[in-house]
Amino acid sequence: MEEGGGGGGASGPAAGPGPAMAAAGGGPLGCLHVLWQRDEPAGKIPARRLRRAARLHRRLGPTGKESHALKRLREAANGNDLDTVQQLLEDGADPCAADDKGRTALHFASCNGNDHIVQLLLDHGADPNQRDGLGNTPLHLAACTNHVPVITTLLRGGARVDALDRAGRTPLHLAKSKLNILQEGLSHSLEAVRLEVKQIIQMLREYLDRLGRHEQKEQLDDLCSKLQMTSTKEQVDEVTDLLASFTSLSLQMQKMEKR
Structure with missing residues (x-):
């Protein structure tokens, strides 16, 4: 799954399986979701508030330096680089920022089955129901490759179990x-x-x-x-x-x- 490339797992089931998303038999698949709230630790900023603030910031558009950081965030999530993801998030990188195909760092991490990065992104305000250009949420991609720990993390983070992909699945x-x-x-x-x-x-x-x-x-x-x-x-x-x-x-x- 390449950031900004032509192929890639997070392109979703409708685009054909990429190397990180090849399901059993190579068939294109994709879908899953549920609304489940979990208690937020005391003193912690709610993820939904972080997402609201990030949306306001995105309307202004990122600077060149910010765009580079956002691309690095997606690349780090795709490369399972937990330390870099954590550092970029702490520096203020928006976890909901998407590439030209609508894929966020959470899409990449979910596709790769990295539940630690998935949880980290959710803690910093990543939207578990954000769709890519093909209508796939991170949960569609995690389900496509049977990453059960990631599926669990996304569901607990508020991912919708009734979300449909563009094929209605x-x-x-x-x-x-x-x-x-x-x-x-x-x-x-x-x-x-x-x-x-x-x-x-x-x-x-x-x-x-x-x-x-x-x-x-x-x-x-x-x-x-x-x-x-x-x-x-x-x-x-x-x-x-x-x-x-x-x-x-x-x-x-x-x-x-x-x-």
């Missing part, structure tokens, strides 16, 4: 797409498939937990237990089929709730 659509890829793929080893299925279960568990769907969450826990007892590809495929049925049912429920 939600996290459940994403899970269903990834399962289809796994079921169609023939080159994956047993351990690799088991790990992918486990990650999807974890991702959906976070999603359902934020929505308060505890009964469905228990069903996922049962599937996870069955997955741990598998020893052959056929047994893993059986769990994958059950999980695919589960996500299909959840999608139907979601459509009914929106009517």
